[in-house]
Amino acid sequence: MKVFVTGGSGYIGRSLLRVLADQGDSVTALVRSEKSAETVEQLGARPVLGELTDADTLRAAAAAADAVVHLALTGDERSGEVDRIAANALLDGVGGNPYIHTGGSWTYGNTDGAVTEDAPFAPPMITAWRVPLEEQLLATRAQGKHPVIVRPGLVYGRSGGLPGFFLGEGVQAGAIGYLGDGSTHWSLVHVDDIAALYARALKAPAGSQYLGVPGESVRTREVAEALSHAAGISGQIRSVSIEELGQKLGPLAEALFLDQQFATTRAQDELGWIPQHREPLEDLAKGI
DSSP: OEEEEESTTSHHHHHHHHHHHHTTOEEEEEESSHHHHHHHHHTTOEEEEOOTTOHHHHHHHHHTSSEEEEOOOOOSTTHHHHHHHHHHHHHHHHTTSEEEEEOOGGGGOOOSSEEOTTSOOOOOGGGTTHHHHHHHHHHGGGGTOEEEEEEEOEEEETTEHHHHHHHHHHHHHTSEEEETTTTOEEOEEEHHHHHHHHHHHTTSOTTOEEEEOOSOOEEHHHHHHHHHHHHTOTTOEEEEOHHHHHHHHTTHHHHHTOOOEEOOOHHHHHHOOOOSOOOHHHHHHHTO
16 A cells, blocks of 8 residues: 555654555655654655645645555644644545544543443543544545544553653652552553554544553553663652642643553454553563
8 A cells, every 4th residue: 555654753653664664565754854754764664744734735645645644743732733734634635545543542531440442532631632623533434534543542662652751750760650559550552563553444444443452451550660670770669649740741641640441352353453562561671
């Protein structure tokens, strides 16, 4: 396939470009700088210079592709509006071909036990804009469009993701932080596994929605203990309050304090997704 990817030089994007190259797809990737262009070229993709607000550029690149994967996000107060502009331009350009849109597991809020993709939404403030946008995108099926939503869990691996932030902060402080009393659940997914799910989603039916979580959730105290092993300060962990985390991460702290558990095999059952990293605590302890 000819696939156009936004965010190809980013954390998940780099793993996705590797997967697409391995399966023989021809990939173009949106980039904002020469450095990003070099990154995607090294991963086998052809760079397209532009911004997420360049609707004409996005529309043209999507129209030249057989499918689109939209990963990029500004990650600031403009996220919702910019994502709306980019998503609509990409979906318009790709026509009736697959458009894979990135959502997020935080959209479900506190889950009160393990839930599936069909659970009601209760997003924190930082991601509340996702719900109306996803509803609008899914509604375009009636116009012959082919939207698919992938909602990754908390991504880790390859020395990145939010667990990597806690590792870096913990090394400086001499102890790895966990949230509150440590009982809060995170649903982790390795970056290579979520990239494989995006690649599988290119073949998904229109209107499909998938949670990118491979197994049972883990408690943040367990995450901190695993990270302390990776950092060489085994057992050195400490509680972090939402107020303390908010001073460093702002509204993101509220999302990280969500207690989330998921029980779904939809991606495995429908797409044949087979996550290779099912023991995140072991991975984190080894720095994988």
